[in-house]
Amino acid sequence: MKEYPMVTISRQYGTDGNAIGDKLAKKLGLPFYDKDIIAIASHETSYSEKVFDAAEETATTKLGYALANRSNRMVYGMPFNDQLFMVQSGIIRTVADRGPAVFVGRCADYVLDGYKPTIKIFLQASLEARIKTVCEREGLQPKEAETRIRRLDKARATYYNYYTDRKWSDIANYDLALNVSYLTSEAAAEILAMFIREVVEKSEMMNSPTAD
Secondary structure, eight states: OOOOOEEEEEEOTTSOHHHHHHHHHHHHTOOEESHHHHHHHHHHSSSOHHHHHHHHHSOOSHHHHHHHHHHSOEETTEEHHHHHHHHHHHHHHHHHHHSOOEEESTTHHHHHTTTSOEEEEEEEOOHHHHHHHHHHHHOOOHHHHHHHHHHHHHHHHHHHHHHHSSOTTOGGGSSEEEEOTTOOHHHHHHHHHHHHHHHHHHHHHHTSTTOO
């Protein structure tokens, strides 16, 4: 049985990252975590899932997020949003301690960096493809979908950049960036599964005692 690393998926809004991640996890036989991290965090604290969602999806500029964070009440000596991030990070590491898994979002690539062997993936697509996906998925008109995509992409980037000191969209931070504009979620998951299996196989060969 192959020993897979952790798999993290960062994604532009409207790339169907949840569906792709779920299918990928099933193909690899691994647990899948997306909103589950928020659900666990909510269960372990007195805060609702909406509070954790809002921390990631309402920021639009790094400065604005920093100022909002400072204005939040202090909890255990740190700003509220920082506490929420620390709670989620702790849960991600605890889950990772149980064994390999597929994580979507939550800065999991950064949280697990140097903690567990991890394959980091970034999903992107053309704006046109994402508008089509969001319209079909959420019942929005194209203009509404575009506005939502731009706002949430900006918020995700701000949140990620603020907590990681990395650039969310910089593909140099990832092991693979996949354009899913012309792919179904099933096809995208199969491509990712093939890539991960190949990485694991090559790694096993390199670490084999018989390898030169």
